[in-house]
Amino acid sequence: MKLTLNIWRQKDKNSKGQFENYNLNEVSPDMSFLEMLDVLNEDLLHKGDEPVAFDHDCREGICGACSMTINGRPHGPEKQTTTCQLHMRKFNDGETITIEPFRAKPFPVIRDLIVDRTSFDRIQQAGGFVSVNTGSSPDSNAVPIAKVAADKAFDAAACIGCGACVAACPNGAAMLFTSAKIGQFALLPQGQPERKERVIAMVKQMDSEGFGACTNHYECEAACPKGISVEFIAMMNRDFMKASFSR
């Protein structure tokens, strides 16, 4: 496959970035998107140019590191797939692919395609945990939890914190991430004692990071590599209002 890549290059947080064009002539359709970028970087290194900086870690779709916007979609065109699990066979020979970093004020670009997502860590640290040590895992069925609740909590817990929801949202809102991190506890007995404090504290942190407000476009749900439902945003709204009025 021959490809033209239009990639955002930016030296550091304070520099102004711009797009650069690169041509690749021997891309295998079986390569993953990141392997294709590795090939590009080897080419650049041989030529003595700076390689393109991008985030990656597990390369098996579970860590959420590989943040980039491919042709206007975070993680690219494939549904419920991270960039590392996207294969070049999904693109056409001769195609031009535009690769940009995730764009949001709370996700400043550090270099090229790498953004600083520590704002997510701070939201998580504001209350995305259970304060008491619950010890080793309890005997199965010792704490009765309805199957429906357990499944739903697990759906929320599938969030890998990649930030695609923010990147896809026309408003740069982080409500899908925050609601998933709240929702995974709100449905389980372990999450109940701190339920109100948690939702208030995490929404407060989300707002103070400078994320936008949800206007229900549902682009986040479409971009989420784990297919997390906007249902959790509605649940967070409900919990937040209840907690605000009962403080």
Added chain:
Amino acid sequence: MSSYNPFNSTIFNKVIMAGTGVILVLFVIGHMVGNLQVFLGADVFNTYAHFLKSTGELLWIMRLVLLLCVVLHVYTSLKLKFLNMKARPEGYSVTSYVKSTLYSRTMIYSGIVIFLFVVYHLLHFTAFVTNPEYADYSENYGPVLQSSGMIDHSGNIIQVTEGEGIFDRHDAYKMVITGFNKPIVAIVYILAVLFLALHLSHAIQSMFQTLGWSGPKTTPRLMLVSKLIGWGLFVGFASIPVSVLIFGLGKGVIG
């Protein structure tokens, strides 16, 4: 935590948008049902208009509630729009949307158009500023029996006045027919309700989501309901200027 006011949060602002939206949508549905009485003739329509005007304090309470809703809805939407613009200072060079629609992404613009239209609509058919002659349109109705009475503290009727006569009321029917006989006015009204339909096609489902009612089965249904109400209102409202302008509804009342 003491310095944080949850009522300043993004979520509470969204709830204000949704809450005021619910009241405004209910009003608009009622307004359309009321307006459709124009097809039942001048007498029915003027009786309805006269009834609305005769509700006194209730009318003003209603108007104040609606005014408050409009002010809050517009103010909050602008506040959130600026917040959202700040959240992405540098945009994408390529955008590709999956679930959002053109009208969901242009709510602020359809909203501004609707707001400007409401101002014009009030100056036109309510305050008669654009057409002062509408205030003088009146018609006689009757004969009708009007009676009033007083009762004393033990419940006996002590004073009854009864009278049958011909009374005078504003001819709202003639006003509407005259108004929509001007093609430009009719077109402005039709375009305005088109924007209302686009706005509400996203808004109604959005209100439920914000207020916490959502689910894999519920949300697609609410989206359908949203579109049905939005376009139903368009057909209902637009049918009046279309009937007047194209099908000559009420031609008899204008000379």
